[in-house]
Amino acid sequence: MKSLMTKPRIAVHKFSSCDGCQLAFLNLGEALLQLNAQVDILHFLEAGMSDAEADVDIAFVEGSLSTPDELDRIRQVRAHSRYLVTIGACATSGGLQALRNLDGNHDDWRDAIYARPEFIHTLKHVKPVAAEVKVDLELWGCPVSSAQVLAAVRALLFGVAPVDDRDRVCLECKRQQAVCVMVTQGVPCMGPVTRTGCGALCPRFGRDCYGCYGPSETAQTDTLARRFAGLGLLPDAIARRFLLINSQAPAFLQTGRVFHRSPARAQPPGDQDD
Amino acid sequence: MPTADYLPRHSLSHLFDLLQQHGYRLVGPQVIDGAILYRPLTAVDQLPSGTEQVQQPGQYRLIQTDSSRRFSWANGPQALKPLTFTPRETLWRSQLHEDGSLSFHETPEPATPTAVIGVRGCDLAALALQDQHFADDPYYRQQRDALLLIAVDCSHPADTCFCASTGDGPDAKAGHDLALTELDDGFLIRAGSERGKNLMTALPLTAASHASHQQAETQYRRASQQQRQLPTFDPAQLIHLGGHPAWDAVADACLSCGNCTSVCPSCFCFSESEVPELDGTASSHQRQWDSCFSEGHSYIHGHRFRPDTKGRYRQWLTHKFGSWVEQYGRSGCTGCGRCISWCPVGIDPLQVLAQLGDEPPTSN
Amino acid sequence: MTHPALPTEALILNRIQETEDIFTLQLRLTDPAQQWRLGIQPGQFNMLYRFGVGEIPISFMAIAQDEQGQSVLAHTIRALGRVSQALAALLPGDRIGLRGPFGNGWPLQQAEGMDLCVVTGGLGCAPAVSIIEHAFANRALYGHIHIIQGVKHSADLLWRSRYEFWAQQPETTVLMAADVAAPGWPWYSGRVTELIKRLPLNPEHTLVCCCGPEPMMQASAEQLIRQHVPADAIWLSMERNMQCASGHCGHCQFGADFICRDGPVMPYPRLRDRLGLEGV
Amino acid sequence: MTSRRIRIDVPALTRVEGEGSLRLEVRDGKLVELGLSIFEPPRYFEKFLEGREAREVVDIVARICGICPVAYQISALNALESLANESAPDWALTMRRVFYCGEWLQSHALHIHLLALPDFLGFDNAIAMAGQHPDEVKRGLKLQGLGNALIRLFGGRSVHPVGARLGGFHHAPAADDVSALTHKLKAAQADAADLTRFCASLPLPNDPQDFIGVALHHPDRYAMECGNIRTSTGLMLSAAQFEQHFHETQKSDSTALWSDFDGQPYLTGPLARLNLNHAQLPDFLHTRLGEIGLALPSSNMFHSLIARAVEIELALHEAITLLEGYTCPAAPYAPLSLQAGTGYGMSEAPRGLLWHRYEIGEDQLIKAARIVPPTSQNQARIEADLHRSLTAFGLDHDEDALRLRAEQVIRNYDPCISCATHFLTLKRVER
Numbered sequence A: 001m002k003s004l005m006t007k008p009r010i011a012v013h014k015f016s017s018c019d020g021c022q023l024a025f026l027n028l029g030e031a032l033l034q035l036n037a038q039v040d041i042l043h044f045l046e047a048g049m050s051d052a053e054a055d056v057d058i059a060f061v062e063g064s065l066s067t068p069d070e071l072d073r074i075r076q077v078r079a080h081s082r083y084l085v086t087i088g089a090c091a092t093s094g095g096l097q098a099l100r101n102l103d104g105n106h107d108d109w110r111d112a113i114y115a116r117p118e119f120i121h122t123l124k125h126v127k128p129v130a131a132e133v134k135v136d137l138e139l140w141g142c143p144v145s146s147a148q149v150l151a152a153v154r155a156l157l158f159g160v161a162p163v164d165d166r167d168r169v170c171l172e173c174k175r176q177q178a179v180c181v182m183v184t185q186g187v188p189c190m191g192p193v194t195r196t197g198c199g200a201l202c203p204r205f206g207r208d209c210y211g212c213y214g215p216s217e218t219a220q221t222d223t224l225a226r227r228f229a230g231l232g233l234l235p236d237a238i239a240r241r242f243l244l245i246n247s248q249a250p251a252f253l254q255t256g257r258v259f260h261r262s263p264a265r266a267q268p269p270g271d272q273d274d
Numbered sequence B: 001m002p003t004a005d006y007l008p009r010h011s012l013s014h015l016f017d018l019l020q021q022h023g024y025r026l027v028g029p030q031v032i033d034g035a036i037l038y039r040p041l042t043a044v045d046q047l048p049s050g051t052e053q054v055q056q057p058g059q060y061r062l063i064q065t066d067s068s069r070r071f072s073w074a075n076g077p078q079a080l081k082p083l084t085f086t087p088r089e090t091l092w093r094s095q096l097h098e099d100g101s102l103s104f105h106e107t108p109e110p111a112t113p114t115a116v117i118g119v120r121g122c123d124l125a126a127l128a129l130q131d132q133h134f135a136d137d138p139y140y141r142q143q144r145d146a147l148l149l150i151a152v153d154c155s156h157p158a159d160t161c162f163c164a165s166t167g168d169g170p171d172a173k174a175g176h177d178l179a180l181t182e183l184d185d186g187f188l189i190r191a192g193s194e195r196g197k198n199l200m201t202a203l204p205l206t207a208a209s210h211a212s213h214q215q216a217e218t219q220y221r222r223a224s225q226q227q228r229q230l231p232t233f234d235p236a237q238l239i240h241l242g243g244h245p246a247w248d249a250v251a252d253a254c255l256s257c258g259n260c261t262s263v264c265p266s267c268f269c270f271s272e273s274e275v276p277e278l279d280g281t282a283s284s285h286q287r288q289w290d291s292c293f294s295e296g297h298s299y300i301h302g303h304r305f306r307p308d309t310k311g312r313y314r315q316w317l318t319h320k321f322g323s324w325v326e327q328y329g330r331s332g333c334t335g336c337g338r339c340i341s342w343c344p345v346g347i348d349p350l351q352v353l354a355q356l357g358d359e360p361p362t363s364n
Numbered sequence C: 001m002t003h004p005a006l007p008t009e010a011l012i013l014n015r016i017q018e019t020e021d022i023f024t025l026q027l028r029l030t031d032p033a034q035q036w037r038l039g040i041q042p043g044q045f046n047m048l049y050r051f052g053v054g055e056i057p058i059s060f061m062a063i064a065q066d067e068q069g070q071s072v073l074a075h076t077i078r079a080l081g082r083v084s085q086a087l088a089a090l091l092p093g094d095r096i097g098l099r100g101p102f103g104n105g106w107p108l109q110q111a112e113g114m115d116l117c118v119v120t121g122g123l124g125c126a127p128a129v130s131i132i133e134h135a136f137a138n139r140a141l142y143g144h145i146h147i148i149q150g151v152k153h154s155a156d157l158l159w160r161s162r163y164e165f166w167a168q169q170p171e172t173t174v175l176m177a178a179d180v181a182a183p184g185w186p187w188y189s190g191r192v193t194e195l196i197k198r199l200p201l202n203p204e205h206t207l208v209c210c211c212g213p214e215p216m217m218q219a220s221a222e223q224l225i226r227q228h229v230p231a232d233a234i235w236l237s238m239e240r241n242m243q244c245a246s247g248h249c250g251h252c253q254f255g256a257d258f259i260c261r262d263g264p265v266m267p268y269p270r271l272r273d274r275l276g277l278e279g280v
Numbered sequence D: 001m002t003s004r005r006i007r008i009d010v011p012a013l014t015r016v017e018g019e020g021s022l023r024l025e026v027r028d029g030k031l032v033e034l035g036l037s038i039f040e041p042p043r044y045f046e047k048f049l050e051g052r053e054a055r056e057v058v059d060i061v062a063r064i065c066g067i068c069p070v071a072y073q074i075s076a077l078n079a080l081e082s083l084a085n086e087s088a089p090d091w092a093l094t095m096r097r098v099f100y101c102g103e104w105l106q107s108h109a110l111h112i113h114l115l116a117l118p119d120f121l122g123f124d125n126a127i128a129m130a131g132q133h134p135d136e137v138k139r140g141l142k143l144q145g146l147g148n149a150l151i152r153l154f155g156g157r158s159v160h161p162v163g164a165r166l167g168g169f170h171h172a173p174a175a176d177d178v179s180a181l182t183h184k185l186k187a188a189q190a191d192a193a194d195l196t197r198f199c200a201s202l203p204l205p206n207d208p209q210d211f212i213g214v215a216l217h218h219p220d221r222y223a224m225e226c227g228n229i230r231t232s233t234g235l236m237l238s239a240a241q242f243e244q245h246f247h248e249t250q251k252s253d254s255t256a257l258w259s260d261f262d263g264q265p266y267l268t269g270p271l272a273r274l275n276l277n278h279a280q281l282p283d284f285l286h287t288r289l290g291e292i293g294l295a296l297p298s299s300n301m302f303h304s305l306i307a308r309a310v311e312i313e314l315a316l317h318e319a320i321t322l323l324e325g326y327t328c329p330a331a332p333y334a335p336l337s338l339q340a341g342t343g344y345g346m347s348e349a350p351r352g353l354l355w356h357r358y359e360i361g362e363d364q365l366i367k368a369a370r371i372v373p374p375t376s377q378n379q380a381r382i383e384a385d386l387h388r389s390l391t392a393f394g395l396d397h398d399e400d401a402l403r404l405r406a407e408q409v410i411r412n413y414d415p416c417i418s419c420a421t422h423f424l425t426l427k428r429v430e431r
Ligand SMILES: Cc1cc2nc3c(=O)[nH]c(=O)nc-3n(C[C@H](O)[C@H](O)[C@H](O)COP(=O)(O)OP(=O)(O)OC[C@H]3O[C@@H](n4cnc5c(N)ncnc54)[C@H](O)[C@@H]3O)c2cc1C
Pocket: B299, B300, B301, B302, C045, C054, C055, C056, C057, C058, C059, C060, C076, C077, C078, C079, C080, C081, C082, C083, C084, C085, C126, C127, C238, C239, C240, C241, C242, C243, C264
């Protein structure tokens, strides 16, 4: 994109989400004031700015599309923004709530929960933003970190596309000198197929990565699933690893589906004891 | 006059004190998060005690025994590499001034003199390889020149070790300042440099008994009997075996996760990146460990030379065991076995090498 | 002490748009103490740094003198990705960082007294143009000059006027090929190797400089050898990902060679049995 | 008074977490319509928890709310661990309180500075406010930052932290990190005291009203990470008894469920807590209450702001005290095994009572889950308050003044609408 000569105008929009990714801004501390010196924030409800219709240079979108109304709204956002950035798993891959897509359970779930389901207008399938409008940049993570968001803003201020780091968590895990939990504890870590961005938080905390940053480049998900089977995981448990926060990301969905709701006794393909 | 070459176990702390008196920061093995890690320490009792280990392809477990030995394990996930080739560091900073001019600044952080205790023979050999590779790299040199190395001969190699067959272990052969052989009740000690000799003179040493020397000898012989061995192959030919079915088999098993390259004490790849400040007036140019298993490694705009795991695994293996010989006069592997243990799926490159040597390649 | 790993500041004197996405930056180093960096040979390259964005390897194009007699360095760049596009956005008066020179250039010494054959494919032309310019600037040192340029599509041809100008020089042959040619393309349509066949080569006395995609370079080299050019008189300019340009980062390895340090210009025999291997 | 009609439509409330809107209509000096509606789309967490493993619950429920993930994690752990053979180690239980202090600190500081204060100082938002009140804003951001740092110490990151697990924590912080942070917490105590004084000095509306307060109570300490329910009507209830008295219904114009206590609206959150548990505050805070002249229990809803400031001081004090003399434990967790059955658990999220119930099957998977978050509990109270406050304020005020007052009233509850609707009862309500 061309260099942004004047102070760029930005908006932060929320769709179906937990608000956690917006906190990447609100948790900035004094850097929030610095950011404000670099950009004009026109719309950001939680921070108190309300002008959803304003034309902006960069729109950050949190949350997935889960109601008919949200489909309309995202088109509006697109129409008013030059550069649209999704922040977080919800906006980028549907997020946790997209688990309802798996078995087409939406209607049952709604009717079970609401006394008056007729007032509930939700879509059967949760969609990531890119399923509906063109997205210029995706920031993965549940939640995205302040560092990711600031790096994206900074790059756009320089008039260049932000770097899309698709390395896997394992690489960062070793850079951080964390001890591999899969090798020392035999726990099923998603690090080998998950992209970095978090700084390998989970392994540094002695636990398995659960894939909250979505698939890495060339994610060898089938190979990893076979490894999980070798560690003793039953098919459904393997499916649960892949079908969690980024269940709709194709690399995770594809492998997850192979094991999802398969009879517990069915043996997964591949080696059992390596 | 018999040489004074024996340090009783309880006098190990004298060595620690001596090093600290000489202004060294101490770094040594410690049990952390279920593995042996080299971390700063100040006292002997922070060292492992009676810790042994089981290493298998894709598996690493510590075992606690009653022994009072401090070095009865083979190795941990990292050798000396992080101490000299920092996983992530800033190379230089640039500043954009009001008038539009740019200036560049080094970010020198003077290295603290550091004594590393418990270094293995295989790791010294790997360090020598990195010394060659990074000979004219100022960032590496600065850290490297600050090291004092105190090796300990390996008495308990793991099942994944094959240093005897590469000729780099189990004892410390070269590159150390001091080397210890741990025995039941103390250490045989020898110097590998002038600095080491000088330190030795300040230690409360006695002459080791004949029995001690015999114990060391037996121990050495036992440690040298390793199950795993580097198979024979022609390094110059590896790169030409592209059509061999072994690559497909290993590509199917491999995660492309890069752990083998990260734990390898000789792997040196890094990528560079730019980290600008939010206000856009200053920026840091950094480098961080990279791996030939990553997509970016073989990327040029619009093309990747190694788009898949097969190509990446081949790059790794043919470089480490093949082209390395041409580059640095020997193979890049010093037999530490880390890539076998720390591979999450337990791939053993020696097996792949053996397959490549065994079966005739199909044509490429 | 500042070491060579640290960039130095360069001022953009001029920016020339060559084609839609190719531009040339003319640069002057602002620090007189850094002038040693201008001892650069055709075929070598610099790392150009855009503040806050990153560095990329760019071949050296030419050095000229401005009116004040100061050295002006030219780099021709195609805007493709992050850094090259960011460089494309710069204007005269802007500053960039520069590290270099790196690598080995064309074997100028060995070429003296010989015919020169410059074979380029696609966008491989920038490093090759530098040697052609050099040869014309030192015309007496070389015999016949053969220039062969192949492009994918006739519209990709860069510096058409320059080629036309060279074609009119004495002792010079210019042949062009486009895989796909638009109507009105006065030259050949087809492969570069076909053009090589037509060259009136004096094989014993020719030095070949070849630059372009690897399959094209390989095919050209084999064709030249068939026409009795000695393999060690054929030089290729190689390309791989580069981060440090000083032979440390490992990205540019091609078999045992680090392209940034042992190349980018290398003799064909050194490369012969590795070119064309998948994934190398 | 002239006959006039005002319609106020705030289609998207700002400075609240999540999405809600307000409609009110005044005709001839009477409030003829008032609707606080919530259009946060349901995400059906309770349903997709079914079939997941018990150990996954902490990572899932954190994502219900980015502002108070710790509360979700701890309430869930309390519920699940009630089915365990043994309890988590003392070290872990203590550190959970510290972890929780981090969340109170960050959430309260965020609410006071970024959401509430602009109302009282006359700004649209905190960034605009920072121009004229830079010190107050920076002080707030610093306290918020410390809260986040405390969460990071135990969880790696402040949003959806990864450290909590069944039986304790995955990882114990290093003693050096603990002492470094404790140092900073101590240094911030004076700031926190100033903040309380500052909040007390604001011209808060004085608007006493009757309400039922509900909060957890713990015999030994100001309840936060665990306790039993205490109501201002004098009831004491365990988590398992919650559903006997608290019921949820669905409002027709809203995706949110409203909760009542035996048919009555009630208040949960900082003011309810302070009213019910102030006797357990440390001495220095009693002194502070005297200094600022806050008499408890208070029936002025706007004192919620001061209650948050007081709880910031409390959280700092608690964290510092509990981290004093910290040493790394031998193991940061006990490997617990859970029995099949139904577990109940609660804790005091920054916004109030957060109640969870899980049914675990023989296969160790979740069979059913129910979660009742604070905002749905405060919903009825907010509407009742709006009615009262606006009438008391004077419906003849102009539109802007009415809207501001209405928004102040709503923000005062710090409604976290994102979670308000994530939690839905499984029971069908009578039509
Ligand atoms: C020795 C050498 C000489 C070159 N000379 C020229 C020249 O004179 N003119 C010209 O236009 N181009 C030249 N190139 C190619 C040029 O370096 C790439 O086009 C450029 O790096 C693309 O960077 P980018 O950031 O714009 O692209 P992106 O696609 O965004 O690339 C991202 C990063 O990958 C790396 N990278 C991508 N492509 C290449 C590549 N081809 N070579 C090395 N690293 C790469 C860089 O670090 C780059 O910043 C040369 C390359 C080499 C190796």
